[in-house]
Structures are given as structure tokens and as C-alpha cells.
Amino acid sequence: FNKRVIHFPVAFIHPLDEIDVQSAVKCAIKLNFPITARSGGHSGEGYGLGDKDCYLVVDLRSLNKITVNITSQTAVVGTGNTLGSLYKELQQYTFAFPAGIDVKVGVGGHMPGGGIGFLNRKFGTSSDNILDAQIVLANGTVVYNVKKYPELLWAIRGAGNAGYGIITSLTLRIYPI
Numbered sequence: 001f002n003k004r005v006i007h008f009p010v011a012f013i014h015p016l017d018e019i020d021v022q023s024a025v026k027c028a029i030k031l032n033f034p035i036t037a038r039s040g041g042h043s044g045e046g047y048g049l050g051d052k053d054c055y056l057v058v059d060l061r062s063l064n065k066i067t068v069n070i071t072s073q074t075a076v077v078g079t080g081n082t083l084g085s086l087y088k089e090l091q092q093y094t095f096a097f098p099a100g101i102d103v104k105v106g107v108g109g110h111m112p113g114g115g116i117g118f119l120n121r122k123f124g125t126s127s128d129n130i131l132d133a134q135i136v137l138a139n140g141t142v143v144y145n146v147k148k149y150p151e152l153l154w155a156i157r158g159a160g161n162a163g164y165g166i167i168t169s170l171t172l173r174i175y176p177i
Contacts, residue, residue, distance in 0.1 A: 009057045016062050018134060018142055018168040025166065026140040028056045037166040039079050040106020060108055063168055068093050074131060075174050079108030079167050095174040098123040108167055112156045123175055127158040132171035138164060 010033060013024045028035035035056045063080035066089045075097070077086055084103025090096060098119035100110055115126020123129065133146040133156055143165075146153045155164055 007055070009055045012057045012059050014059050014062055018063075018136060021058060021060075021063075021136045021166050021168055022140055022142050024056065024058050025136050025138070029140060031056075035166075037079075037108060038106075039108030039110075040082050040104060058166055060106070060166070060168070065169075068095065068174070070095075073174050073176070075172050076169055077107055077172055078169050079106070081107045083107065083110060090174060094177055096177045097126070097172060097174050098129060099126045107170065111170060111172075112159065112167065114158055119175075125158075126172075127156075129173040130157050130170050131173055133167050134169045135165040135167045 015021045015024060025035060033056045037058045037060055039060050060080040063078035065078045066081060067076045070093055082103060083099050083105050086107060096119060098117055099115045100117045111126040111130060135143050135146060137143060156167060
């Protein structure tokens with residue numbers, strides 16, 4: 001999107017699950033490479049490529065599972081999904097989620113940064129509706145239930161992707177329409 005942002009990552013890693021993400025983080029630590037996650041790759045500033053050369057880029061697009069629970073009105077969404085894939089899945093159940101309008105934007109980058117869209121006045125921002133998450137911390141530890149760590153849950157509900165780890169899935173509150 002932005003031709004002034006030219007970065008050359010050292011490698012792209014395409015994990016299939018959180019264990020692969022954990023391995024990537026541990027590899028980056030061992031090799032002393034900075035690491036960044038890319039969900040949809042939509043950032044106009046190239047955040048999914050790191051802020052300089054020689055980053056390991058963890059491309060999350062294969063983490064694209066969505067599990068909808070109509071009874072609890074929740075969805076567990078892999079951060080490799082786009083908003084479009086989330087909307088399409090929720091539509092099958094006549095549910096909606098407050099997020100942006102560009103269907104190509106990645107869930108993993110959009111939601112922790114706030115998530116502004118047409119349904120915000122009724123249901124809040126995307127980050128307001130994050131109930132839980134699975135995250136690989138910057139030290140390589142996998143946290144399967146962020147609710148047990150209130151400060152971490154608070155951070156992923158609006159602080160953006162501030163370097164505390166790589167979010168692999170989000171549990172979201174969804175709304176019947």
C-alpha cells in the first residue's frame with residue numbers, strides 16, 4: 001500500500017497452529033532476530049513486515065478456523081481470518097460482529113487495535129467484544145486462557161499489537177441479527 005515502506009524480512013514462517021507459532025518465537029529468540037506477526041497484511045505502514053530489515057515474519061493466514069457457539073453467542077476466531085471470512089461464517093447463523101467494513105483486513109491486526117465499524121454505536125468496538133484469547137508470549141510461552149491474566153486481556157482489548165506476543169485466536173461476543 002505504501003511504496004515508501006520497503007522492508008526485507010529474513011524469512012516468512014507459515015504456522016499451522018499455536019505450537020508452530022511458539023516454535024517460531026523460540027527460533028527468533030535463539031537466533032536473536034526480531035519477530036513480527038502478519039494477519040492480513042493490510043497495514044499501510046508495513047507493520048506485518050517489521051519496522052526494519054531482517055525480521056522473521058510469522059504469517060498467520062493458515063490460522064483460519066472459526067467456531068460459532070449459538071447458545072453462548074460467542075465465536076472462536078483464528079487470527080489468520082479476514083473480516084470477510086468472519087462475516088461470511090457469522091451470516092450463516094444470522095449473527096453479526098462489530099468490526100470494520102473492509103473485508104480484506106485481517107482479524108489479528110484489526111481487533112486488538114480497536115476495530116471501528118458501522119455497528120460500534122450499538123455493540124461497541126471490536127476490542128470491546130474480545131472475551132478471551134490464545135496468545136504466544138514474547139518469551140515463547142503459550143497462554144491458552146488469557147482471562148486468567150487480566151492485565152494481558154486488558155492489553156489485547158485496545159492496545160494494538162504492542163509486542164507482548166502473537167495472538168493466535170480470539171473468543172468474541174457475537175450478536176444475533
